[in-house]
Amino acid sequence: MKVWSRFLIISLLALAGAIAMAPAAYAQDEDPGALAGIVVQVRFADQEDVNRLAAVYDIWQVDHGTRTATVFVTPAQFHQLESAGYAPVVDSERTQKWVQLADLAVSGSRTAGGVPGYACYRTVEETYTTLHQLADQHPELARVVDIGDSWIKVQGGIEESAGYDILALEVSNFASGCVKPTFFLMAAIHAREMTTAEVATRFAEQLVAGYGQDPDITWLLDHTIIRIVPHANPDGRKMAEGGLYWRKNRNDTDADACQNPTSPYQGSYGVDLNRNSSFKWGVSGSISRDDTCSQVYIGPKPMSEPETEALEHYMRSFFADQRGPNDLDPVPADAGGVMISLHSYSPVILFPWGWSATASPNDSQLRTLGRKFGYFTGYRVCQSGEFGCLYQTSGTTDDWAYGELGVASYTFELGTDFFQSCNDFETTILTGTLDALTFAAKVARQPYQLPAGPEIVTATVSITATAQPTQVVAGTPMTLTVRADDSRRGPDSFGAEPVEAIQAVRYTHNAPSWLGDTPAAMGPADGAFDTAGELAVAVVDTTGWAPGRHLLLVEAQDAAGDWGPPTGVFVDIALPGATAPPVLVTADDPVCHPFFLPVVSHDGSG
Incomplete structure (x- = not known):
């Protein structure tokens, strides 16, 4: 290890000398042998071609749209690419950044906190x-x-x-x-x-x-x-x-x-x-x-x-x-x-x-x-x-x-x-x-099912009159309003995801539906669930609710029958004339979902 460490230091010092003599930017036609490493852009023909490149070279990024790979190469590899019929083009910006970081490695610079030069990243x-x-x-x-x-x-x-x-x-x-x-x-x-x-x-x-x-x-x-x-x-x-x-x-x-x-x-x-x-x-x-x-x-x-x-x-x-x-x-x-x-x-x-x-x-x-x-x-x-x-x-x-x-x-x-x-x-x-x-x-509970369902993207509670608008006096009816959306998908690459109309919305109080709490249905705000994005409402009776912070969990189902994951909304309950305590109110004796949990040592021995 000591031999390699000395070699690394000597090599970096040699690189530092090359850096000192190198210009701040690198033209596309400059001799790549002037530096110990170069970042280049390489055009490839097809998938098999990029697979072959990745088997030999350090591929940083692949853009199949332009059929271009960002590759780090040594001078010898640069000429090897040319000999193989490729036309590598020096990426001046990325090469310069690599040079600057190599200079940092040589200098041994350290800062009081964070990675040197990048304070947002903890060591x-x-x-x-x-x-x-x-x-x-x-x-x-x-x-x-x-x-x-x-x-x-x-x-x-x-x-x-x-x-x-x-x-x-x-x-x-x-x-x-x-x-x-x-x-x-x-x-x-x-x-x-x-x-x-x-x-x-x-x-x-x-x-x-x-x-x-x-x-x-x-x-x-x-x-x-x-x-x-x-x-x-x-x-x-x-x-x-x-x-x-x-x-x-x-x-x-x-x-x-x-x-x-x-x-x-x-x-x-x-x-x-x-x-x-x-x-x-x-x-x-x-x-x-x-x-x-x-x-x-x-x-x-x-x-x-x-x-x-x-x-x-x-x-x-x-x-x-x-x-x-x-x-x-x-x-x-x-x-x-x-x-x-x-x-x-x-x-x-x-x-x-x-x-x-x-x-x-x-x-x-x-x-x-x-x-x-x-x-x-x-x-x-x-x-x-x-x-x-x-x-x-x-x-x-x-x-x-x-x-x-x-x-x-x-x-x-x-x-x-x-x-x-x-x-x-x-x-x-x-x-x-x-x-x-x-x-x-x-969605960790059922990742092969829940993502197909809609999301609840907004959830609010309101009452007609209260001294403190963020709180509900126990026994006061409140209105729960949510928006369900089945269309939230990423860019349509490699196919598109089907979008379905909302079919049902429901909520539970303090415990999720899969733990045995009976859900209460919510109705469509406009009279019908018939689009992929819907407002749903329900009047919630808070009679008998204990003072404290309660949790409502809201789920939606689409026309294909898929339920999505729940979204939570807090309701702070107070007694008349009092302020709700900031403590969570939990469900009584929840029924646990039967997930597998093997007994294995976590002491590092596996």
């Missing part, structure tokens, strides 16, 4: 501090679980690092004894993808802060458990925080073979953890190469890396095996659980299969939920291995979760850069992604 240590703070300050809602160790920690540490625990934050109302469905969110399995861990951490913060304040978050944590791993590859992330475009973990078994003095980036050692899963590992036709220095090196065997092992064992501890052993075995329609892996970049929502262009046996249902995510993010949605989407991959985490366990699994490719600017992250990525993650949690 690994800062992220872990946040997780522990959430658990310490809200033990009833959050707990930190050590699910395993990074490669460096398993080796006993190295000179510059002791390695890391891989931590999960589990968020739920733990006072409830019910066994709950799970939404599992993981991020940063590819170290250089800066936005991902921060999105996951901010989602955790939003959940904990929203309990009792946001009606949807409140019912979600009462009836769902959300498990979040912000850093699936902490060793690699630490390298990226220094300005390197590091992708893989830090398994240095073959580091000596990767000592390429012309490109410390392209010659990076390690295993691509998103090619190392034990489902369809290294299958024929996949782009996952067995070259140890490749950015998509699959590892010496399935689940060879401790990070991969930790993730697979952790998911097996709470997800039931809901799918048969054959490729064409479908998952039952009433199966539960959602898994999302956050990546960047290329604004797209991906779902299995990645290892094959053939559709999975649950393609229609996976596509439906994906299009819901596309509504919130504005991203196109496609099966990652299908023609025209991206390119084929094997051994990926989402293929494993769906293929092995039948979990509705997705990859979100966020934004337009690995090191996304903080302004772009805050203004164009964060809010839509958080909304999509919240929806994922809302």
Whole structure:
């Protein structure tokens, strides 16, 4: 390890010299040999062509509309592309950014908080501090679980690092004894993808802060458990925080073979953890190469890396095996659980299969939920291995979760850069992604059914007269008004989702319909349910309601018979002349939904 570290430093110093002599921008006809690495745009002919490119080169983004791939290459690879008949064009803007980050890595610059140059992104240590703070300050809602160790920690540490625990934050109302469905969110399995861990951490913060304040978050944590791993590859992330475009973990078994003095980036050692899963590992036709220095090196065997092992064992501890052993075995329609892996970049929502262009046996249902995510993010949605989407991959985490366990699994490719600017992250990525993650949690109970139904997009309560308009005096009738919408889908890429008229709307009080509470029907505000977007109303009798904050859960059904997930609305009840106390009023003795929960150790041993 020390030999490789010295080599890396020497190579970066050499690169710094090249940077110092290089102009600030790079013309398309400039000699690419002047730099250790270049970002280029390459035109490809068809799907098979881009698959071949991805088998050899570090593909950053693929645009099938223009048949252009964004590729990082060494000077030798630039000329190799030319010799193969391609006409690579230097991407001056992205090359310059890579140069600047390499300069940062050489300088060793550090800041008081956040990733150097990107203060909006917490470091690994800062992220872990946040997780522990959430658990310490809200033990009833959050707990930190050590699910395993990074490669460096398993080796006993190295000179510059002791390695890391891989931590999960589990968020739920733990006072409830019910066994709950799970939404599992993981991020940063590819170290250089800066936005991902921060999105996951901010989602955790939003959940904990929203309990009792946001009606949807409140019912979600009462009836769902959300498990979040912000850093699936902490060793690699630490390298990226220094300005390197590091992708893989830090398994240095073959580091000596990767000592390429012309490109410390392209010659990076390690295993691509998103090619190392034990489902369809290294299958024929996949782009996952067995070259140890490749950015998509699959590892010496399935689940060879401790990070991969930790993730697979952790998911097996709470997800039931809901799918048969054959490729064409479908998952039952009433199966539960959602898994999302956050990546960047290329604004797209991906779902299995990645290892094959053939559709999975649950393609229609996976596509439906994906299009819901596309509504919130504005991203196109496609099966990652299908023609025209991206390119084929094997051994990926989402293929494993769906293929092995039948979990509705997705990859979100966020934004337009690995090191996304903080302004772009805050203004164009964060809010839509958080909304999509919240929806994922809302449908985790039945992700193969609920996304086909309508959403309740607004819900309000009103009364005719009150001293405090935000409160209802117990026994006073109130009007509940909601809007149901069956048309909220993402861009029509790879087919369109059917839109149905609203058929029914109903609500329950303090407990969801699936736990035995009898729903009350709501009527159409205009006299008929006959369009895809409808207002529904009901007069709610509050007689006998205890003082406090009550929760109404509203669901809608479309003409195809599909019920969507509930949306919550708070009602604060007060006694005459009094102010409603800010405490939640819960249902008496709710009947728990019979979800599978195996008893497995969470001490990192699997």
